[in-house]
Amino acid sequence: MAADPFVVLQPGLGPIRATTYLPATPETVRWGRLPCGSDEAVLEVAPGTEVTIDTVSHEGLLPDQGDPVAFFGSHGVPPEAVLRDAVEIAARVSRGPSDGPHVVTGPVRVTGAQPGDLLAVTVVEALPRVPYGVVSNRHGRGALPGELPRTPGTVSVFTPVRSRPDGAVGCLPLVDGGPRVVEFPLAPFPGIVGVATDGDRRVHSVPPGAHGGNIDVNLLTAGSTVLLPVQVAGALAYVGDPHFAQGNGEVALTALEASLRLTLRFDVVPADVARSRFGDLTGPVVQTPELLVPMGLDPDLGEAMRACVRQSLGLLVARYGMAEHLAYAYLSAATDFEVSQVVDQVVGVHARIRLADFERVPS
Structure with missing residues (x-):
């Protein structure tokens, strides 16, 4: 199933591939922390089930960017093209000053998954929800902290998406406000896919680990699977940090961050x-x-x-x-x-x- 990259996929609208649909709401997401073993699942599915899950990018929602309608509006995006769930999450979901930036949807309990097993999460489909994204560089972060950005404050590069006969592309100007742009192909994937850690402490959303989480491997596009060592009964899987594209290294701090509608299949690989x-x-x-x-x-x-x-x-x-x-x-x-x-x-x-x-x- 293909979606026009210029169609805005508001919650519950547009193509929804799977029979089971998990929207991103204040009740189904966490902001900056990952689910742990003591958290309640927002959904339970049998192994082999496909679930269509809405993910929301943190770019445009963070305090250094302000209100998402105003932030995206400053780049020419009309209010109706700003995702309603992003606006609601920014207004209603709490995030502590020491928490990570990522909005994470879940957790999903997979019946029968036990520690020692692997949870196989296959990306069946990854649809852009908006025709734009953001690449950000913040002080103290990225591959060149202290060197870039050259100016005070965050550099958030608004990046529109265009449709071409051979696929959608992101467009970056050669200079700010200039007419010439460099185009690069989109390859949508989730940066965060993980399972809950054991115990009652929610870990930070930024560093990846044995639980998966923020692995940022750009090969996890449609048709690929990530296998994760299960740490708690039911696995308690989650997904977030949606990308339209990322180069290996992700040197500026973020890649082309933008919200996706993902269809994932959850399977259990027994321990033996x-x-x-x-x-x-x-x-x-x-x-x-x-x-x-x-x-x-x-x-x-x-x-x-x-x-x-x-x-x-x-x-x-x-x-x-x-x-x-x-x-x-x-x-x-x-x-x-x-x-x-x-x-x-x-x-x-x-x-x-x-x-x-x-x-x-x-x-």
């Missing part, structure tokens, strides 16, 4: 099957139609890289019965390791292991 397919995972793994994508997460980029190599080795040994020293050689000769992001306190590295390389191995 999970170990045989993926080894003993200590964090998320993404699977695309072409790739296995294990991750390494650590505040230090070098440690994140080493963690990613270890995860990759464990996956190849468990999944294919490959000798460890030969798996190490394969990773060195044939696998790209990429920086997912360097701006989320805990940085990420992910590997791109080609499935086709192993499908050609004689049985």
Whole structure:
């Protein structure tokens, strides 16, 4: 199902793929913190269920941007093209000064999921809800804190979306207010997909971890799956931080942030099957139609890289019965390791292991 990128998908309106629909309301979202094991689910589904979920971008809602109608209006967006749920969340949902920026929808309880299992969350569809987004750089954050931005205050770059015959593109001017723009393709995906942490403390929305959360891996587009080690009964899954596009690194602090209507399928991989397919995972793994994508997460980029190599080795040994020293050689000769992001306190590295390389191995 395709949506015209210039159609505004207000709550409950427009294409809703799944029979089960979860809107973003003050009762179904959290702002700046992630669900924990003591939280009540806003929805319960059986494994294999598809759910259409509205997500709301934090850009245009944060205190340094002000009221969303006024903020987007200053960039020529009429009030009727500002999402009503974004306006309501900004007005009614509390966010502490030490909380993260992200609006997170959920949690969703998946019947039967238990610690030791993996929760497989597949992005079935990702529809832009608005024809615009924002890329922001804030002082003290991004890859070059203290250097950029050059001026006081936040730099929030409003980025309209255009429809082209080969797909929608984002448009950035070469200079402020200038007529010339650079266009780049959209590849919508959720930056945050996770499961609840054990206990009664809601963790900050920014740093990713074993729970998933703010992993910001741009390969998680429609058709791809993220596998997450379940930490509490029912998993208590959530989604947020919607992106229209992101380059690896996400160096300015945010990428092209904008609200999405996501259809996700929730499946449970039992613990014994999970170990045989993926080894003993200590964090998320993404699977695309072409790739296995294990991750390494650590505040230090070098440690994140080493963690990613270890995860990759464990996956190849468990999944294919490959000798460890030969798996190490394969990773060195044939696998790209990429920086997912360097701006989320805990940085990420992910590997791109080609499935086709192993499908050609004689049985």
